[in-house]
Amino acid sequence: MSNSAASRFSWGKLALHAFFVLLSLCFILPFVLVLSISFTSEEALSLHGYQFFPREFSLYAYEILFKVPETILRSYGITILVTIVGTFLGLLLTALTAYAISRRDYMFRGVTTLYIFFTMLFSGGLVPFYILVSNYLNLKDTIWAMILPALLSPFYIMIMKGFLEQLPTEINESAKIDGAGEWRTFLTIVMPLSLPALTTIGLFISFGYWNDWWLPLLFIDNPNLFSLQQLLYKIMNTITFLSNNPQMLQAGINLQQFPSLSVRMAMVVISAGPMLLVFPFFQRYFVSGITVGSLKG
Amino acid sequence: MASTQTQSFAKRFKKNRTLFFMSLPGIVYKLIFAYLPMLGLVIAFKNYRYDLGIFGSEWVGLKNFRFFFESDKAWLITRNTVLYNVGFFVATTVVSVLLAILLNELSRKLIKAYQTVMFLPHFLSWVVVSYIVFAFLDHDNGFVNQALTSLGFDPVSWYQEASRWPWILNLTNLWKTIGMQTLIYYAGVIAIDTGYYEAAKIDGASKWRMMTRITVPLLVPLVVIFFIMAMGGVFRADFGLFYMVPNDSAFVYSTTDVIDTYIYRVLRTINDLGMSTAVGFYQSLVGFVLVLASNAVVKKINSDNAMW
Numbered sequence: 001m002s003n004s005a006a007s008r009f010s011w012g013k014l015a016l017h018a019f020f021v022l023l024s025l026c027f028i029l030p031f032v033l034v035l036s037i038s039f040t041s042e043e044a045l046s047l048h049g050y051q052f053f054p055r056e057f058s059l060y061a062y063e064i065l066f067k068v069p070e071t072i073l074r075s076y077g078i079t080i081l082v083t084i085v086g087t088f089l090g091l092l093l094t095a096l097t098a099y100a101i102s103r104r105d106y107m108f109r110g111v112t113t114l115y116i117f118f119t120m121l122f123s124g125g126l127v128p129f130y131i132l133v134s135n136y137l138n139l140k141d142t143i144w145a146m147i148l149p150a151l152l153s154p155f156y157i158m159i160m161k162g163f164l165e166q167l168p169t170e171i172n173e174s175a176k177i178d179g180a181g182e183w184r185t186f187l188t189i190v191m192p193l194s195l196p197a198l199t200t201i202g203l204f205i206s207f208g209y210w211n212d213w214w215l216p217l218l219f220i221d222n223p224n225l226f227s228l229q230q231l232l233y234k235i236m237n238t239i240t241f242l243s244n245n246p247q248m249l250q251a252g253i254n255l256q257q258f259p260s261l262s263v264r265m266a267m268v269v270i271s272a273g274p275m276l277l278v279f280p281f282f283q284r285y286f287v288s289g290i291t292v293g294s295l296k297g
Numbered sequence: 298m299a300s301t302q303t304q305s306f307a308k309r310f311k312k313n314r315t316l317f318f319m320s321l322p323g324i325v326y327k328l329i330f331a332y333l334p335m336l337g338l339v340i341a342f343k344n345y346r347y348d349l350g351i352f353g354s355e356w357v358g359l360k361n362f363r364f365f366f367e368s369d370k371a372w373l374i375t376r377n378t379v380l381y382n383v384g385f386f387v388a389t390t391v392v393s394v395l396l397a398i399l400l401n402e403l404s405r406k407l408i409k410a411y412q413t414v415m416f417l418p419h420f421l422s423w424v425v426v427s428y429i430v431f432a433f434l435d436h437d438n439g440f441v442n443q444a445l446t447s448l449g450f451d452p453v454s455w456y457q458e459a460s461r462w463p464w465i466l467n468l469t470n471l472w473k474t475i476g477m478q479t480l481i482y483y484a485g486v487i488a489i490d491t492g493y494y495e496a497a498k499i500d501g502a503s504k505w506r507m508m509t510r511i512t513v514p515l516l517v518p519l520v521v522i523f524f525i526m527a528m529g530g531v532f533r534a535d536f537g538l539f540y541m542v543p544n545d546s547a548f549v550y551s552t553t554d555v556i557d558t559y560i561y562r563v564l565r566t567i568n569d570l571g572m573s574t575a576v577g578f579y580q581s582l583v584g585f586v587l588v589l590a591s592n593a594v595v596k597k598i599n600s601d602n603a604m605w
Contacts, residue, residue: 016403097319099316100317116323122584128577135347232425232428276417
């Protein structure tokens with residue numbers, strides 16, 4: 001309806017653009033603030049506070065971080081490892097489970113679907129889960145504690161199932177006539193055809209692992225296993241603790257040893273920045289995942 | 298009779314065997330990570346001790362529940378959880394419907410740019426968001442206090458004043474989720490048959506009239522679905538928002554503590570596993586009933602949108 005109007009100039013349209021430009025600023029300026037702090041010298045920060053433009057440009061924070069890059073590099077390594085292993089295993093499990101229950105001729109289709117679906121509706125809650133992982137599976141302070149508990153989401157199984165059900169059933173029948181076994185049909189025919197769904201769900205899973213701080217928060221205390229998100233959380237947490245308990249400072253803890261303001265924000269830039277440049281390219285997958293997610297059981 | 302039945306079952310199973318083995322890893326996984334914890338709910342009725350384990354610990358009946366519901370915490374965290382969810386829903390819906398309608402007035406190319414920008418916060422974790430909020434609200438150096446003092450106002454101790462947090466959390470949540478929600482409603486807006494607008498134009502209807510009489514009414518079904526889904530989740534809070542963004546500051550618990558953060562704190566700092574499980578049970582149970590109820594309502598309105 002606005003095609004003819006779009007090409008014409010009007011004050012209303014100009015106001016609309018002004019509005020959206022202002023709105024966009026609300027989304028961009030917070031990022032600018034963090035960037036600006038990380039590039040400002042310490043003196044300027046304590047003198048003028050946080051500003052949207054560095055009063056005194058300085059690379060000090062980044063120099064500090066790259067002088068001893070081990071911590072950040074190790075955390076990057078942990079996050080990448082967890083994301084890759086988790087996404088691979090998670091996608092495999094999701095595809096296998098979804099494939100079985102997407103087959104209309106499978107005898108346990110109904111039971112298995114209900115079995116999976118029920119876990120979306122009801123859960124044992126945090127404490128039994130926590131005791132299971134730490135006391136019975138003994139995963140505390142292992143890399144598996146950050147991978148296994150998030151491996152298989154019933155939501156993704158349902159999305160995958162919905163996709164697989166749209167594939168023509170003739171595929172299975174003709175494969176069977178050709179003498180292909182279930183595994184061969186699955187691996188050489190069904191999986192290649194499911195590439196769009198696998199990409200979307202794989203992206204969801206990897207995004208979840210990359211940004212996860214919840215499992216580390218629960219199960220990881222060993223600093224050698226800190227992921228990027230946990231490293232960020234720990235730094236913020238320590239500083240909050242000290243500012244809430246000033247007596248700790250007098251007890252001999254030197255605040256100078258903790259990362260200064262600009263260094264903290266530089267850490268955010270280094271750890272969240274690269275992904276913030278990458279993820280938007282996959283934006284359409286994130287959207288399609290949501291709209292496809294009409295989760296029919 | 299019985300033997301032929303088992304035989305045919307065995308025969309059928311043989312045919313379905315491969316599919317069963319394909320789903321087995323997933324089934325075993327859910328057994329361990331979803332169904333075993335459900336059994337663990339018995340902890341809610343026990344005085345749990347690590348050395349005695351789940352089954353060795355002493356039964357205490359409903360003591361854990363009584364202890365929780367008799368404390369003033371039960372009301373506080375339930376109220377906070379429900380009110381925030383309602384607030385989030387109203388704010389997100391009003392703003393994203395409005396933005397979706399306004400976006401539709403622009404040309405395609407620019408829509409994409411605006412949408413991408415609004416989508417950016419979606420890719421951040423709550424930990425990163427907590428740093429961004431901190432850059433604004435830090436008492437000594439934060440941007441907001443700098444601005445306040447330069448305008449002649451007194452600085453505010455944001456992380457110590459509980460009354461500020463309903464606004465801060467609503468705004469933060471809006472900032473992070475609005476991009477996605479606007480996209481969903483925008484898809485709803487462009488799906489509307491253009492014939493309606495053409496007919497309205499012939500009748501000489503103004504833009505405002507078309508918006509209030511055509512666009513908004515046709516978006517209502519979508520809003521209703523989201524409303525009912527939100528009601529199903531009204532007992533669940535986004536832990537990261539409520540734990541990370543206020544930096545777990547004890548001064549502001551009265552307005553930031555929700556069921557999920559309370560369960561976590563009782564588990565990790567107070568270490569009362571029995572009561573923590575009981576609160577989790579309460580949340581799961583009410584949540585379960587609400588999801589069933591909301592799905593039943595959706596089904597009544599429009600069965601295509603029901604979850605099952």
